[in-house]
Amino acid sequence: MKVATLRSAVYLLVLFHQGILCSSLALPSSSVDMKPKKFINSADNAVDEFISGLLLQYPNHLRKLANHHVILHSSFATQNKDAHPNKARVSLLSGGGSGHEPSHAGFVGENMLSGAILGGIFASPSVSSILAAIRASTLPSSEGGKGCLLIVKNYTGDRLNFGIACELANAEGRLVKMVVVADDCAIERKKGITGARGVAGTVFVHKAAGGAAGKGMDLDQVTSIAETVSKGVGSLGCALNTVTIPGADKVNDRLSKADDAGEPMMEIGLGIHGEAGKKQCPLMSCDDIAKEMLSIIQTYGREVDSKIVPLYNPSDELIVLVNNLGGTSNFEMSLLTRSLVTQLEAAGCKATRVLVGSFMTSFDMQGASVSILPCTGDITKDVLGLFDASTDAPGWLAADVWNDGESRPSASEIDEVIVEKGAGAAEQLPPVLVKDYFTVAQKVLAQCAQALSDAEPTLTEYDTIVGDGDCGITMQRGAKEVLSRLESKTLRVDNPVNTFADLADAVSASMGGSSGILLELMFRKMSTSLQSVSGDGITPKDMAVAFRNGCEAVSFYGGAQEGSRTMLDAMFPASAAMLAGDGADIPASASAAQKGADATAAMTTAEAGRSNYLSEEVLMGTPDPGAVAVALVLGTLAKAFA
Numbered sequence: 001m002k003v004a005t006l007r008s009a010v011y012l013l014v015l016f017h018q019g020i021l022c023s024s025l026a027l028p029s030s031s032v033d034m035k036p037k038k039f040i041n042s043a044d045n046a047v048d049e050f051i052s053g054l055l056l057q058y059p060n061h062l063r064k065l066a067n068h069h070v071i072l073h074s075s076f077a078t079q080n081k082d083a084h085p086n087k088a089r090v091s092l093l094s095g096g097g098s099g100h101e102p103s104h105a106g107f108v109g110e111n112m113l114s115g116a117i118l119g120g121i122f123a124s125p126s127v128s129s130i131l132a133a134i135r136a137s138t139l140p141s142s143e144g145g146k147g148c149l150l151i152v153k154n155y156t157g158d159r160l161n162f163g164i165a166c167e168l169a170n171a172e173g174r175l176v177k178m179v180v181v182a183d184d185c186a187i188e189r190k191k192g193i194t195g196a197r198g199v200a201g202t203v204f205v206h207k208a209a210g211g212a213a214g215k216g217m218d219l220d221q222v223t224s225i226a227e228t229v230s231k232g233v234g235s236l237g238c239a240l241n242t243v244t245i246p247g248a249d250k251v252n253d254r255l256s257k258a259d260d261a262g263e264p265m266m267e268i269g270l271g272i273h274g275e276a277g278k279k280q281c282p283l284m285s286c287d288d289i290a291k292e293m294l295s296i297i298q299t300y301g302r303e304v305d306s307k308i309v310p311l312y313n314p315s316d317e318l319i320v321l322v323n324n325l326g327g328t329s330n331f332e333m334s335l336l337t338r339s340l341v342t343q344l345e346a347a348g349c350k351a352t353r354v355l356v357g358s359f360m361t362s363f364d365m366q367g368a369s370v371s372i373l374p375c376t377g378d379i380t381k382d383v384l385g386l387f388d389a390s391t392d393a394p395g396w397l398a399a400d401v402w403n404d405g406e407s408r409p410s411a412s413e414i415d416e417v418i419v420e421k422g423a424g425a426a427e428q429l430p431p432v433l434v435k436d437y438f439t440v441a442q443k444v445l446a447q448c449a450q451a452l453s454d455a456e457p458t459l460t461e462y463d464t465i466v467g468d469g470d471c472g473i474t475m476q477r478g479a480k481e482v483l484s485r486l487e488s489k490t491l492r493v494d495n496p497v498n499t500f501a502d503l504a505d506a507v508s509a510s511m512g513g514s515s516g517i518l519l520e521l522m523f524r525k526m527s528t529s530l531q532s533v534s535g536d537g538i539t540p541k542d543m544a545v546a547f548r549n550g551c552e553a554v555s556f557y558g559g560a561q562e563g564s565r566t567m568l569d570a571m572f573p574a575s576a577a578m579l580a581g582d583g584a585d586i587p588a589s590a591s592a593a594q595k596g597a598d599a600t601a602a603m604t605t606a607e608a609g610r611s612n613y614l615s616e617e618v619l620m621g622t623p624d625p626g627a628v629a630v631a632l633v634l635g636t637l638a639k640a641f642a
Contacts, residue, residue: 036244036251043247047098047118054105058394062108065115065136068129069098071105072115076137085114087144090213090222091137094151094206095130096158097122099245100272103360106395107203111386112210113393114148121245122273124157130165140173147175147219149226151205153198154182175219179226181205183235183371185300186269186278189308197271200323200360201233201371204387207396211386225386228378234297234311237325238289239367240266243274246363255280268292272325272362272369286332290339293370304377312374314348319387319399321371322354326361328368333357340370349374353387353399429495430530431537441493444640445503446486451636452629453479462625471625474513481510496538496546500527515626518558518567522550540583548575562596565603567626570596574634590631590638597627 040046047069054071055062063074075085085091094104095117104116114137119125130150139145148169152162162178169176183201187194209226217225244252252274255265259282266289269278278296301308312318322337324330333356341351352375360369375384388401402408434440453476460472485491485506492498504523507516529546530538551571555561562572574593581588601623 034251036246036248038246040246043121043245046246047120050098050101051105051118061392061394062105065132068132069118069125070115070129070133070136071108071118072133072136073108073110073113076114081139081143084139084145086137086139086146086148088146089216090146090219091115091134091148092151092206092210092213092222093117093130093133093137093148094202095119095125095133095162096153096155097124097273099243099363100360102358102395103203104206107206107210107393109210109391109393109396111214111389111391111393112206112396113151121247124155124161127161127164127168130162131168134165134169134174134176135172138169138174138176141175142173145174147177149209149213149219149222150176150178151202151209151226152178152180153202154180154184154195155198156194158198177219177223179205179209179223179230181230181233183230183233184269184271185234185236185297185311186271189300199235199237199272199371200321200369201230201235201373203321203323203359204233204319204371204373205229207391208383208386210391210393211389214389215386225383228383229373232302232377232379233371233373234300234302235369235371236268236293236297237270237272237277237323237367237369238266238268238293239270239277239325239365240264240283241327241366242267242270243326243362243365267367269296270367272360274362274365286335286339287343290336290343290370294340294343297370297372302374311372312344312349313376316349317375318344318349318351319353319373319375319384320344320351320355321359322356323360323369323371324356324358325365325367325369326358327364327366333368336368336370344372352402355397355399357397359395359397429497430533432495433537433539434496434543437496438493440640441496441499442486444637445482445491445493445499447640448633448636449479449482449486451632452476453483455629455632459625459629462622462628465622467625470513471515471629474511474515475629478507478511478516478519481506496543497527497531500524500530500546514558515567518554521553521557522571525553526550541579542583544575544578544581544583547578551575563603565600565624565627567624567630569600569603569624570594570627570630570634572596574630586634586641587638590634593627593631593634597623597631600624600627 041049051064051069051071055064061074063072063077064070065072078084091114093115094113096104097119099121104113105118107113108116115133117125117130117133134148138148150162150166152158159180166176166178181198181202182196184197184199187196205226208229209222212222212225239255241256242252242254255267258264263282265280266283267277267280270276284292298310298312300311302311320341322333322340324333337354337356341354344351373379456472456476458472459475460469463469463471482491482503485502491502491506500523504520504527507520507523511519526546526549529549530542533542551568554571555568560566560568562568570593573596574589577585577592578589601621
C-alpha cells in the first residue's frame with residue numbers, strides 16, 4: 001500500500017474514532033486531480049516543525065515539555081517547587097489535534113492556559129502526553145498544588161484520552177477536573193449520544209476560566225465558571241471551500257462543484273475538520289449568510305432549568321466572536337462581522353465585545369464561524385471582568401469593549417475639514433510682476449490648449465505604437481476642459497497661483513489615467529511654489545523655478561527620471577533652459593523640449609508607463625507621445641511670445 005493511501009486511511013480512522021464521521025454524514029467527496037500546495041517539508045514532521053517555529057517566535061514566553069508535543073508557559077520552567085505556579089493558582093490545560101492554530105498553544109499565557117497538548121494533524125493527543133502535561137503543571141495536593149482543570153472539546157477521542165489522563169493524575173494525588181465544551185449548533189440535540197461538537201466557543205471557556213484562575217479562585221470555582229460559559233455559548237460555522245490537510249494527495253473539492261443551475265455551493269454548519277455540516281446550498285450574500293447562521297444558533301438555543309430556551313433575547317448584552325476558519329481574507333471577515341452584528345443589534349441586542357480574527361482554524365478552510373455568549377443569568381459582571389482581564393497569550397485578540405451610551409463612539413464620524421475654493425483672501429497672494437499677465441495668460445492658455453487638442457491624431461498614432469493608444473484622447477480631453485473653463489471664466493487668470501491651481505482642477509476633472517494625475521501634480525506644485533515666493537512678487541524667474549519644481553514633483557511621485565522615456569525627457573531640459581534665461585527665454589525652453597522629445601525616439605528601453613513592457617524593436621524610431629505633447633505646448637507658447 002502506498003504511503004499516501006495509508007495516510008488517508010489513518011486519517012479516516014481518526015475521524016471515526018473521534019466521532020467526527022457517522023453514517024448520516026457524507027464522507028469528503030472526490031478531489032480534483034491537483035496536488036495540494038502547502039508550505040511544508042513533510043507531513044510526518046509537520047507538528048515538530050510547527051512547535052519549533054512557535055518557540056522561535058516566543059523565546060521568553062513558551063517552553064516545550066521534553067519528549068512530548070506539549071507547550072507550557074515559561075513560568076513552569078522553574079526548578080524551585082516553592083515557586084511553582086500551581087502553588088498560587090489552578091492550572092489550565094487544553095489541547096486537541098493540530099491544524100486549528102492558534103488553538104490551543106496560542107492561548108498559553110497569564111489569565112489563560114497554563115499549557116496546551118498538541119495531537120497529530122486532526123488527531124487527539126495521546127494519554128501519555130496529556131498526563132505528562134498535567135504532571136508538569138500540577139503539583140500533588142500534598143505538596144500544595146491547587147489542582148488542574150482540563151478544557152476539552154467534545155470529540156470522542158479527546159474525551160477518552162483526556163479522561164484517562166485525568167483519572168490517572170487523580171490517582172497520583174493531583175487534583176484534576178475536566179470540562180467538555182459542546183458549543184456547535186449544527187448537530188440536532190437528539191441526534192445520537194455523541195452530542196454537539198466543540199468548536200470556537202471553547203476559546204471563551206479558556207478566557208473566562210483563565211481569568212478565574214488568575215484571580216486565585218479554587219478549582220471548584222474555576223470549574224463552575226468554565227461550565228457556566230460552556231453551557232451558555234453557541235457557535236456555528238460556514239464555508240465556501242473546505243479544508244485540505246497537509247499530506248493529502250489531492251485537493252478536497254467537496255464544495256467546489258456547482259448545483260444543477262450552475263450556482264457555486266457553500267455549506268452551513270460544517271465542523272472544524274471539514275466534516276459535513278447541516279446543509280449545502282447555493283452561495284448566499286453576506287447578509288443572508290449571517291441571517292441563516294443567527295437563525296440556526298437562536299433556534300438551537302441553550303438549556304436553562306432543563307428547558308431549551310432561545311440562546312439570546314432582545315436587550316441581551318452579547319459577546320460575539322467571529323472566527324476565521326483559516327482561509328478567509330480580513331476584508332471578508334469584516335464584511336461578515338458587519339452583517340452579523342448589525343442583525344443582532346437590529347433584534348435589540350447589544351454586542352459590547354466583538355472579537356474578530358483567527359481563534360480556531362482548520363488549515364486553509366475558506367470559511368468562518370460565529371460564537372455568541374449572552375451575558376445573562378450566571379454570566380454576571382464579575383464573569384465579564386474575567387473576559388476583560390489582560391493576558392499575554394499570543395493568540396488572544398482583546399476586545400475593544402463598548403459599555404456606555406446608546407451607540408458606539410465609532411459610529412460618530414469625525415467632521416471633514418472643508419476648504420472652500422479660493423479660500424484665503426486675494427491680498428494674501430503675492431503680487432504679479434509679469435507684464436500683462438491677465439491678457440497674456442488667457443491668450444496663451446487658449447492657444448496651447450487648442451494646439452494640444454488638434455494634435456490628438458499624431459499623439460494617438462505614436463501611443464498606439466509605444467503605449468496603449470489613449471494618450472491623444474486623454475490630452476484632448478484635458479485641453480477641451482481648459483478651453484471650456486476659459487470660455488466660462490471659471491479658470492482664473494488673475495494670478496499664477498490661481499491659474500495653476502485651476503489648471504490642476506481642470507486636468508483632474510477631465511483627463512484620468514497616469515498622465516492626468518502627473519500633470520495635476522505638476523500644476524499643483526507650481527501653484528504652491530508660487531504662493532510662497534519671497535520678495536516683491538511673482539517674477540518670470542519665479543515662474544521658471546515653479547516649472548522646475550513641478551517637473552521634480554512629477555519625477556518624485558511618478559518615479560520616472562530624465563532618460564526614462566517619458567514626458568520628463570522634454571520637461572527637464574525645458575525647465576533647465578527656462579531657469580538659465582531667468583524665465584524670459586521661452587524659445588530656448590521650447591527648443592530644449594523639442595530636442596528632448598526627439599531623443600526619446602532613439603531610446604530602446606522605457607523605465608515607466610506602458611512602454612516599459614515593449615521590446616527594443618517596437619520602441620525604436622517612435623518618440624514618447626507624452627514628451628511630444630510637452631514639446632508641442634512649449635512650442636506654441638514660444639510662438640505666442642514671438
